[in-house]
Amino acid sequence: xxxxxxxxxxxxxxxxxxxxxxxxxxxxxxxxxETDNGFEGIAYDKKVTMRMDGDTLYIDSANExxxxxxxxxxxxxxxxxxxxxxxxxxIHPILKEAGEYASGIRILRQEPWxxxxxxxxxxxxxxxxxxxxxxxxxxxxxxxxxGGYGFPxxxxxxxxxxxxxxxLRAGFRNKYIIDAANKVxxxxxxxxxxxxxxxxxxxxxxxxxKGVGVKVADxxxxxxxxxxxxxxxxxxxxxxLETLFPEMTxxxxxxxxxxxxxxxxxxxRMHPELFIAN
DNA sequence: GCCCAGGTATAAA
DNA sequence: TTTATACATGGG
Numbered sequence: 266x267x268x269x270x271x272x273x274x275x276x277x278x279x280x281x282x283x284x285x286x287x288x289x290x291x292x293x294x295x296x297x298x299e300t301d302n303g304f305e306g307i308a309y310d311k312k313v314t315m316r317m318d319g320d321t322l323y324i325d326s327a328n329e330x331x332x333x334x335x336x337x338x339x340x341x342x343x344x345x346x347x348x349x350x351x352x353x354x355x356i357h358p359i360l361k362e363a364g365e366y367a368s369g370i371r372i373l374r375q376e377p378w379x380x381x382x383x384x385x386x387x388x389x390x391x392x393x394x395x396x397x398x399x400x401x402x403x404x405x406x407x408x409x410x411x412g413g414y415g416f417p418x419x420x421x422x423x424x425x426x427x428x429x430x431x432x433l434r435a436g437f438r439n440k441y442i443i444d445a446a447n448k449v450x451x452x453x454x455x456x457x458x459x460x461x462x463x464x465x466x467x468x469x470x471x472x473x474x475k476g477v478g479v480k481v482a483d484x485x486x487x488x489x490x491x492x493x494x495x496x497x498x499x500x501x502x503x504x505x506l507e508t509l510f511p512e513m514t515x516x517x518x519x520x521x522x523x524x525x526x527x528x529x530x531x532x533x534r535m536h537p538e539l540f541i542a543n
Numbered sequence: 544g545c546c547c548a549g550g551t552a553t554a555a556a
Numbered sequence: 557t558t559t560a561t562a563c564a565t566g567g568g
Contacts, residue, residue: 292549384549387548387549387550388548388549388550388551389547389548389549389550389551389563389564390548390549390550390564390565391547391548391549391566391567392548392549393548393566393567394548394565394566394567395548395549397566398565434564434565434566435564435565436563436564436565437551437562437563437564437565438563438564439564441551475551475552476550476551476552477551478550478551478552479550479551480549480550480551481550481551484549497549498549499549499550500548500549500550501549502549530549
């Protein structure tokens with residue numbers, strides 16, 4: 266993997282197991298939009314555009330320092346997903362097939378607070394509307410950056426009341442967002458501790474927040490704190506498990522359960538006919 | 544109008 | 557411990 270400067274940003278040669286559509290537009294992050302030039306989005310207060318050409322990743326509006334500091338980690342480029350797919354393939358033949366089908370998915374290392382907040386918004390909601398609410402959240406309360414708005418900090422939101430979030434049109438989730446901000450700022454919930462806490466305790470830590478149940482907690486752990494053993498189960502995944510892996514539970518997927526979950530989710534979404542029976 | 548969307552809090556069985 | 561219902565909003 267080698268990063269060099271270009272006219273418009275940087276390019277990185279030797280990037281494998283990465284498909285930007287599968288990774289940036291699969292419901293783990295809500296701030297990426299596909300344009301003519303690639304995927305445009307904001308993370309860590311930086312706006313960039315990404316596109317792939319073979320094994321080369323182009324990131325426009327980025328520099329080499331930010332690649333080392335932000336984007337290499339954000340795209341999880343130092344984890345060998347090919348090797349992980351091999352290990353998962355041993356667990357179950359369908360997992361092998363799902364992995365091959367969605368081999369360009371990576372688990373983003375998003376900012377913990379952003380992941381927590383966006384998945385609170387995601388409950389009983391659809392991706393299109395989630396993206397709209399997140400966009401309004403950033404425009405209204407995020408810091409102005411070059412080309413857009415960063416994700417608002419917990420400190421900023423903790424100063425507000427649920428009524429102040431009315432412009433988001435997020436409905437009953439407003440009070441959950443404010444509760445999360447308050448508990449993160451007061452230290453009652455320590456996000457960083459959730460990186461190293463035993464999984465069950467990390468989950469319980471996040472579930473102190475109103476509006477955070479097992480699903481939202483698991484998503485925040487997986488996508489915000491890179492706890493890749495977390496295996497978020499929603500209504501769709503529950504059905505996929507019952508149909509495709511009737512003999513298995515979430516724990517059986519092992520230390521890479523979160524990656525397995527993403528493969529299964531993508532695979533099952535692309536093969537809805539498997540579930541018509543229900 | 545009705546149903547649903549990568550759920551959760553709450554009350555009741 | 558398990559099961560039913562409300563919750564805000566917007567698109568189909």
